[in-house]
Amino acid sequence: MQGVIYAQKDEQIEVEQSAEVFLDEYTDEFQENFFEALKQKGIQNYDRAANLLLKCKQLKPGDPAIDHELAKVYLLDKKYPSAQQYAIEALHSGPENYWFLNTLLSIIDRQGSAIETVQDRIPYGNKELKQNLVRIYFKTKRFQQALNVLNEMGTSDFKERYLQRINDSIHKPKTAGPAPVVEEETEEDVLSRRKSTIEEAIANNDFNAVESLSAEALEAYPLQPYFYYAQGWALNKQGRPKEAISILETGLDYLFDDQTLLKMIYAELAEAHKTLGNGSKANEYLSKIKSGL
Numbered sequence: 001m002q003g004v005i006y007a008q009k010d011e012q013i014e015v016e017q018s019a020e021v022f023l024d025e026y027t028d029e030f031q032e033n034f035f036e037a038l039k040q041k042g043i044q045n046y047d048r049a050a051n052l053l054l055k056c057k058q059l060k061p062g063d064p065a066i067d068h069e070l071a072k073v074y075l076l077d078k079k080y081p082s083a084q085q086y087a088i089e090a091l092h093s094g095p096e097n098y099w100f101l102n103t104l105l106s107i108i109d110r111q112g113s114a115i116e117t118v119q120d121r122i123p124y125g126n127k128e129l130k131q132n133l134v135r136i137y138f139k140t141k142r143f144q145q146a147l148n149v150l151n152e153m154g155t156s157d158f159k160e161r162y163l164q165r166i167n168d169s170i171h172k173p174k175t176a177g178p179a180p181v182v183e184e185e186t187e188e189d190v191l192s193r194r195k196s197t198i199e200e201a202i203a204n205n206d207f208n209a210v211e212s213l214s215a216e217a218l219e220a221y222p223l224q225p226y227f228y229y230a231q232g233w234a235l236n237k238q239g240r241p242k243e244a245i246s247i248l249e250t251g252l253d254y255l256f257d258d259q260t261l262l263k264m265i266y267a268e269l270a271e272a273h274k275t276l277g278n279g280s281k282a283n284e285y286l287s288k289i290k291s292g293l
Contacts, residue, residue, distance in 0.1 A: 030059045031278050034242070037069065046077035064093035064100065065242035071103050075110070083107045088121050096128035098135070098215045099243065105136055127153075132215075134162050139219045143170055191221065198230045210234040225255040225265070232268045241272035248272070263289050 037052035053070045060066065067090035074083035087104035094100050104122070108115060115133070123129060130149055137146035143166045150166075153159050194217045201209040211234035217227040228251025235244035248269050255262055270285040 028277050030056055031276060033059070034066075034276075035278065035281070037073075041069075041073055041076070044076070046073050049073045050077070062093065063242075064090040064097070065240065067093070068097075068100055068103060068243075071107065075103065075107050078110075080107055080111050084111075084118070088118060091122050091129070095123040095126040096132075097243075098132045099247075101129060101132045102136055105133075131158055134158075135216065135219055138162060138165065138169075141169070191224065194221075195226055198227070202230065202233065205237070207234045207237045211238070223254050225251040225258070226261060227251075228254070229261060229265050229268065232265070232272070236268055236271050236275070239275070241275040244272045245269060 033052045033055045037049045037056065040049035040052065050070060050073050053066055053073065057066050067086045071083045071087035071090060074086065084104070084107045087100065087107055090100045091104055105115065108118065130153060134146045134149050137149065146162065146166055150159050150162060198210055198213050198217070201213060210230055214227045214230035214234065217224070218231065221227060228247050232244040232248035232251065235247060248265050251265055266285040266289050270282045273282040273285065
């Protein structure tokens with residue numbers, strides 16, 4: 001969309017000017033195994049990917065991003081019990097994480113089951129987990145299940161907003177005569193408003209708000225690359241670089257003809273790889289920023 005002012009341009013310039021910092025080559029065993037695992041997953045060599053991720057888990061126990069990657073690999077390989085086990089482990093470590101819950105629900109759905117079968121094995125009482133559950137159910141048009149979860153929650157703006165959204169989705173408005181002429185908000189207006197809200201949160205360094213707002217935006221507009229950028233930015237700022245890389249790389253798949261946003265995503269990918277100690281990969285993205293590729 002033309003005319004959108006991105007809040008992170010100054011940060012992008014700073015990263016470009018600091019490219020020399022990332023020239024060192026790192027050969028850390030964990031990093032080698034992790035990135036090789038992602039490569040093997042990409043070429044559908046799931047057994048190899050899982051074995052490499054299990055090595056990562058031995059080297060760095062308790063990392064929820066590793067558990068999440070294992071869950072996704074086993075899901076792709078249709079090994080649902082193993083996938084479910086690691087998805088639950090990831091969710092225990094990060095109950096507020098939308099993507100951890102989304103993966104677990106995908107695994108449960110593939111088995112023809114329901115969240116109730118694992119409810120006592122996850123931190124179900126977590127407020128943000130329940131909100132994410134409502135978001136996922138609403139996104140997939142499982143309105144009754146979303147209502148069931150909302151009925152377990154106390155009064156809040158979130159609850160009232162989703163009750164209204166569900167009601168609007170289920171019931172068509174009744175008209176007893178000529179409808180009043182109103183100027184409807186266009187999709188472009190909605191996108192612009194969402195972006196402005198997220199940009200304001202970024203400017204205020206409100207990481208949690210950016211993560212939540214971008215997750216909601218992605219539910220409604222999964223093809224909009226800016227929202228993937230915003231989610232990646234928030235994850236980077238919260239010290240979750242592996243999750244940031246996954247989200248940012250997905251955003252690149254939907255990006256066309258927006259060089260400013262492309263460089264912003266590259267800058268965040270460079271930052272994530274720098275945090276992980278993968279200097280060569282960080283430098284690769286910084287080189288793309290400088291060359292304009």
